[in-house]
Amino acid sequence: MAEFRKDPVTSGWVIVAPERAQRPKPSKLTETISEPGRCPFCSGNEDDTPPEVFAYRAPGTPPNQPGWSVRVVPNRYPALNSLNDVSQQSSSFYEAMAAHGVHEVIVESPAHVENLSTLDEVQFTRIISAYHQRMAKLSSDARWRSLLLIKNQGIAAGGSLLHVHSQLIAMPMIPPQLESEVDGAKAYYDFRGGCVYCAMIVEEISSSTRVVSVDSDYLAFCPYASRVPYETWILPRRHAACFESTAPADAVRLAPRLRETLRRIDQALDSPLFNYVIHSGPPHQGETPFYHWHIEILPRLIQIGGFEWGSGSYINTVRPEDAALLLREVAL
Amino acid sequence: MAEFRKDPVTSGWVIVAPERAQRPKPSKLTETISEPGRCPFCSGNEDDTPPEVFAYRAPGTPPNQPGWSVRVVPNRYPALNSLNDVSQQSSSFYEAMAAHGVHEVIVESPAHVENLSTLDEVQFTRIISAYHQRMAKLSSDARWRSLLLIKNQGIAAGGSLLHVHSQLIAMPMIPPQLESEVDGAKAYYDFRGGCVYCAMIVEEISSSTRVVSVDSDYLAFCPYASRVPYETWILPRRHAACFESTAPADAVRLAPRLRETLRRIDQALDSPLFNYVIHSGPPHQGETPFYHWHIEILPRLIQIGGFEWGSGSYINTVRPEDAALLLREVAL
Numbered sequence: 001m002a003e004f005r006k007d008p009v010t011s012g013w014v015i016v017a018p019e020r021a022q023r024p025k026p027s028k029l030t031e032t033i034s035e036p037g038r039c040p041f042c043s044g045n046e047d048d049t050p051p052e053v054f055a056y057r058a059p060g061t062p063p064n065q066p067g068w069s070v071r072v073v074p075n076r077y078p079a080l081n082s083l084n085d086v087s088q089q090s091s092s093f094y095e096a097m098a099a100h101g102v103h104e105v106i107v108e109s110p111a112h113v114e115n116l117s118t119l120d121e122v123q124f125t126r127i128i129s130a131y132h133q134r135m136a137k138l139s140s141d142a143r144w145r146s147l148l149l150i151k152n153q154g155i156a157a158g159g160s161l162l163h164v165h166s167q168l169i170a171m172p173m174i175p176p177q178l179e180s181e182v183d184g185a186k187a188y189y190d191f192r193g194g195c196v197y198c199a200m201i202v203e204e205i206s207s208s209t210r211v212v213s214v215d216s217d218y219l220a221f222c223p224y225a226s227r228v229p230y231e232t233w234i235l236p237r238r239h240a241a242c243f244e245s246t247a248p249a250d251a252v253r254l255a256p257r258l259r260e261t262l263r264r265i266d267q268a269l270d271s272p273l274f275n276y277v278i279h280s281g282p283p284h285q286g287e288t289p290f291y292h293w294h295i296e297i298l299p300r301l302i303q304i305g306g307f308e309w310g311s312g313s314y315i316n317t318v319r320p321e322d323a324a325l326l327l328r329e330v331a332l
Numbered sequence: 333m334a335e336f337r338k339d340p341v342t343s344g345w346v347i348v349a350p351e352r353a354q355r356p357k358p359s360k361l362t363e364t365i366s367e368p369g370r371c372p373f374c375s376g377n378e379d380d381t382p383p384e385v386f387a388y389r390a391p392g393t394p395p396n397q398p399g400w401s402v403r404v405v406p407n408r409y410p411a412l413n414s415l416n417d418v419s420q421q422s423s424s425f426y427e428a429m430a431a432h433g434v435h436e437v438i439v440e441s442p443a444h445v446e447n448l449s450t451l452d453e454v455q456f457t458r459i460i461s462a463y464h465q466r467m468a469k470l471s472s473d474a475r476w477r478s479l480l481l482i483k484n485q486g487i488a489a490g491g492s493l494l495h496v497h498s499q500l501i502a503m504p505m506i507p508p509q510l511e512s513e514v515d516g517a518k519a520y521y522d523f524r525g526g527c528v529y530c531a532m533i534v535e536e537i538s539s540s541t542r543v544v545s546v547d548s549d550y551l552a553f554c555p556y557a558s559r560v561p562y563e564t565w566i567l568p569r570r571h572a573a574c575f576e577s578t579a580p581a582d583a584v585r586l587a588p589r590l591r592e593t594l595r596r597i598d599q600a601l602d603s604p605l606f607n608y609v610i611h612s613g614p615p616h617q618g619e620t621p622f623y624h625w626h627i628e629i630l631p632r633l634i635q636i637g638g639f640e641w642g643s644g645s646y647i648n649t650v651r652p653e654d655a656a657l658l659l660r661e662v663a664l
Binding site: 005006007008009010011012013014015016017068079091093102127148150151152155156157158159167169175176177178180181184185188196197199200203207224225226227275276277279296298302303304305306307308309310311312313314315316317318319320322 | 337338339340341342343344346347348349350411423425426480482483484487488489490499501507508509510512513516518520528529531532535539555556557558559591606608609611628630634635636637638639640641642643644645646647648649650651652654657
């Protein structure tokens, strides 16, 4: 049974989830994965996953049968438990609690595609809409204080299956990274009276050196303090704290900007592995004036080493201004 | 010129160091490195590195010639600058400062050895003594408020050369991870009147389920909230905040414990890539009663993915109790 365990010094926590070790996974960092004989995410193999909780389907097709274009299923190897069982591993010195939450998989194509950027704009729109609808659904459950939408493209980027998919995780607490962003944004707001992300948008469009692309709704740019080479963020230009409470028509306008950005990264960097994460405000805090949802895209060109583990900081060998220039110059 | 850049939301910072991109390094995560024609760290090739700042040598052998057993040189591709130049990348919104500091390499064998755990105990003692002397030397410079001793064994663990070596980085500020540990330890001390790490040692030896090995001076164990499978820490049993201010005779008694622990990890996990980091208290704070230096060893069996990037937390599929049992049972 998975549990949250708290570090007694830093109060950081981990999810200890031994059941997840059963999923298909290389045992060493340098090994490549052997895909299972048949891909559980391909159309026709719907029986290989738990029953779907959502799908875009052709009219008249029944659930858990072919006919879908995007399909959402519970994770077969969840990092979190659906039940709030009591943990056995606490002591007077150490603290643990049952790791309850929701862990879903969004399968992003019925065909066996491995590179998200090759999908067309119609499919990107369905994908973004599926993210939006599932996050809205989970945000209505008062137990979940954070929603994390993550994409791992490639085994060495943390993926365990190559068929394009993302994961949605709902947790009963705010994780350290989101807490740090919310606290920092709140402190800026209290001192300056505005949203720090809105100020960032003005600064980036004004200086333009780190802009990758921009339209009337969304800005894609390489952040000033990029942690890794070619890190790229996409922010909605209109202030909104939570992705899932954005109007559906505004949310799906993210699709062309995300697709174009991923295509630029794919072409400029020779189809790198990457992660992206939707950073959305804690649902129970609602539409605050200080937090601003966004997507962070992290190409995985370099390895995290002892410096990053030991310091909690990063060494980036590519100036974000140089990264943005290269990404802007890609001919699509 | 390298610079520290501050994230305007979280106040986290990165070192942007474009010069470091010149070092030998794979351009993609999945590529393997091609070692240079001759290894700059092998005995006989001393001219391929900057002049040494420290060495254990056979009596009568001159500097920068063969005859050494451990050799310390400035990093040829430093992440930090020796001079405190003024940065050009700040603005009214963003903050930067010149990334000045020291970046040294400790070459841990004159022969081309790639697996540290194969070295004998005499050599481990020299290595630990070299760490200790260089850290003591740098701690006497009041500009450096943190010292980071890091080991990256293997390319995919962040190494850029395979010949056994570690890196020592001195910085003018306290990095986020150390700050979090110092703050947490201080809070525990203020509330409980004792060192949290000393309490942890008592708890671990008492419960014994996570102990890997122990002697009268040092304890090796898998921490309760292990972030990665087989994470192992080594703590001195006697309280001391800073590694470099430990008496030399106490410091070198770490050598047999570290060697045995690395041999257990090497045998149990089939010579995994790994990182280790010496976490030592900020030199200018001196011997506080609340911080407690230690080594954290992180085998690199799994990939960090979107969950870790997005949440700042970790999913660990191996219970530390199971990890410690396996490591204890290795027959050396």
